[in-house]
Amino acid sequence: MSSQSFDLIVIGAGPGGYVCAFRAAQLGLKVALIEKRDALGGTCLNVGCIPSKALLHSTEQFVFAKSHAAEHGIKLGSVAIDIATLLKKKDSVVTKLTGGVAALAKARKITVITGAARFASPTEVEVATANPAAPQRLTAKNIVIATGSAPVELPFMKFDGETVVSSDHAVAFNAVPQKLVVVGGGAIGLELGSVWARLGAEVTVVEFLPKIIATYDDDIVRAFTRILQKQGLKIEVGAKVTGYANGVLTAERGAEKLSFSADKVLVAVGRRPFTDALNLAAAGVELDEKKRVKVDGHLKTNVPGIWALGDVVAGPMLAHKAEEDGVAVAEWIAQKAGHVNWDLIPAVVYTDPEVASVGLGEDAAKAAGLAVNIGKFNFAANGRALANDAADGFVKIIADAKTDKILGAQIVGRGAGDLISEIVTHMEYGGSAEDLARTVHAHPTMSEAVKEAALAVAKRALHAI
Numbered sequence: 001m002s003s004q005s006f007d008l009i010v011i012g013a014g015p016g017g018y019v020c021a022f023r024a025a026q027l028g029l030k031v032a033l034i035e036k037r038d039a040l041g042g043t044c045l046n047v048g049c050i051p052s053k054a055l056l057h058s059t060e061q062f063v064f065a066k067s068h069a070a071e072h073g074i075k076l077g078s079v080a081i082d083i084a085t086l087l088k089k090k091d092s093v094v095t096k097l098t099g100g101v102a103a104l105a106k107a108r109k110i111t112v113i114t115g116a117a118r119f120a121s122p123t124e125v126e127v128a129t130a131n132p133a134a135p136q137r138l139t140a141k142n143i144v145i146a147t148g149s150a151p152v153e154l155p156f157m158k159f160d161g162e163t164v165v166s167s168d169h170a171v172a173f174n175a176v177p178q179k180l181v182v183v184g185g186g187a188i189g190l191e192l193g194s195v196w197a198r199l200g201a202e203v204t205v206v207e208f209l210p211k212i213i214a215t216y217d218d219d220i221v222r223a224f225t226r227i228l229q230k231q232g233l234k235i236e237v238g239a240k241v242t243g244y245a246n247g248v249l250t251a252e253r254g255a256e257k258l259s260f261s262a263d264k265v266l267v268a269v270g271r272r273p274f275t276d277a278l279n280l281a282a283a284g285v286e287l288d289e290k291k292r293v294k295v296d297g298h299l300k301t302n303v304p305g306i307w308a309l310g311d312v313v314a315g316p317m318l319a320h321k322a323e324e325d326g327v328a329v330a331e332w333i334a335q336k337a338g339h340v341n342w343d344l345i346p347a348v349v350y351t352d353p354e355v356a357s358v359g360l361g362e363d364a365a366k367a368a369g370l371a372v373n374i375g376k377f378n379f380a381a382n383g384r385a386l387a388n389d390a391a392d393g394f395v396k397i398i399a400d401a402k403t404d405k406i407l408g409a410q411i412v413g414r415g416a417g418d419l420i421s422e423i424v425t426h427m428e429y430g431g432s433a434e435d436l437a438r439t440v441h442a443h444p445t446m447s448e449a450v451k452e453a454a455l456a457v458a459k460r461a462l463h464a465i
């Protein structure tokens with residue numbers, strides 16, 4: 001068995017793992033990056049963030065061409081969808097990005113090994129690799145577990161890849177389902193539900209909790225739910241799925257029995273940390289009660305020299321969070337001052353319109369007994385939003401009543417995912433609503449609605465009563 005030693009071994013080349021490897025290489029460490037998939041980039045680039053956004057973009061174009069182009073005087077004739085080309089376009093985006101990650105790894109002189117890794121001891125990893133030239137046993141003083149997550153399966157409705165599917169399958173359906181039931185009203189279910197609804201599938205979202213995107217404020221969810229319903233999605237909340245047989249999904253809402261016919265069921269009820277086959281016992285690494293790798297405030301496991309980050313540890317399962325973890329761990333390993341502000345991780349649902357949040361919501365702030373001032377501004381009063389057919393939704397800023405410090409923000413509206421980032425920046429520097437309100441925003445932009453919401457905190461929005 002060929003053996004090689006490194007300063008750092010990273011297991012898993014998702015956004016957490018490959019970014020950690022990149023930063024460590026920048027800091028002069030000799031790094032090995034092990035990935036069991038053929039392509040780098042993890043869930044995010046291969047079956048997650050990127051393919052879903054490519055499909056969302058293509059289907060937005062389709063909806064525009066089919067339903068809105070004529071309003072603009074654009075005459076297109078008949079509009080139809082070619083699924084094979086749609087998937088090819090998505091795949092080309094994925095290939096470009098995964099290839100880009102591989103090229104960057106090579107330029108940084110990182111040893112990339114394709115194969116599944118397992119611990120042999122706290123400082124040794126074995127790789128089942130098909131490449132005879134690659135080392136099969138690697139040793140290092142520092143090892144990072146960045147093995148990510150996998151879709152949660154319902155025990156009574158196992159994935160078969162055909163009718164009961166996960167997001168891995170739903171980013172690659174080769175035909176539009178007639179009736180798609182999405183179990184779970186979170187970001188992944190709503191994004192992929194929107195994709196197939198736009199292409200003509202009859203989509204029903206069945207959510208166990210009393211509302212979809214349950215971590216958001218009630219007013220945001222109400223507005224968002226109405227918009228999705230106008231787009232044709234059926235939304236059933238407070239409904240517990242009980243099974244799927246003979247093309248019918250059954251659920252219960254209290255004593256009420258529900259049934260939905262479905263040729264495909266997308267189960268999107270969450271993701272589980274993935275540590276299968278890693279042989280953590282050989283290293284002595286402990287898991288927490290939710291089977292996540294247990295880490296401290298510096299992402300160190302209980303075993304000296306072994307770190308974990310991204311989806312496999314506690315915290316939001318988001319690519320940008322994983323990336324920040326990756327940078328910080330590389331810097332800590334290199335004895336630098338790494339830092340992640342886990343209180344300010346923005347979250348986005350990339351439907352049309354998008355929904356975005358950062359920090360504390362109004363409902364959570366009030367439930368915690370905090371005195372807050374709220375500023376809201378509707379896109380319907382924003383010139384650019386009207387010009388862009390994006391008048392649905394609003395910006396909401398939550399500020400401390402005494403100090404005016406921004407505690408959080410939530411936005412439902414076109415481009416919310418981009419708009420939230422200036423609020424994250426203000427919050428990162430401890431900014432107040434007044435700071436944000438006095439910052440010059442270009443006209444006409446959707447971002448003026450953010451400034452107006454900040455003015456509204458002090459009840460002085462200029463373009464609203």
Ligand SMILES: Cc1cc2nc3c(=O)[nH]c(=O)nc-3n(C[C@H](O)[C@H](O)[C@H](O)COP(=O)(O)OP(=O)(O)OC[C@H]3O[C@@H](n4cnc5c(N)ncnc54)[C@H](O)[C@@H]3O)c2cc1C
Pocket residue numbers: 011012013014015016017018034035036037041042043044045047048049050052115116117118146147148149167188274276277278309310311312317318319320321322350
């Ligand atoms: C449909 C979908 C859409 C999403 N959209 C977004 C979005 O828009 N924005 C966002 O922020 N997040 C999104 N996410 C979540 C995002 O993909 C994850 O949060 C992110 O990929 C986590 O990064 P990670 O590096 O921790 O793990 P992963 O990306 O899961 O990477 C882990 C890698 O480790 C590899 N691995 C596992 N075990 C081993 C082993 N033993 N040996 C070698 N390799 C191994 C896996 O093959 C995988 O490639 C989405 C997820 C899905 C499913």
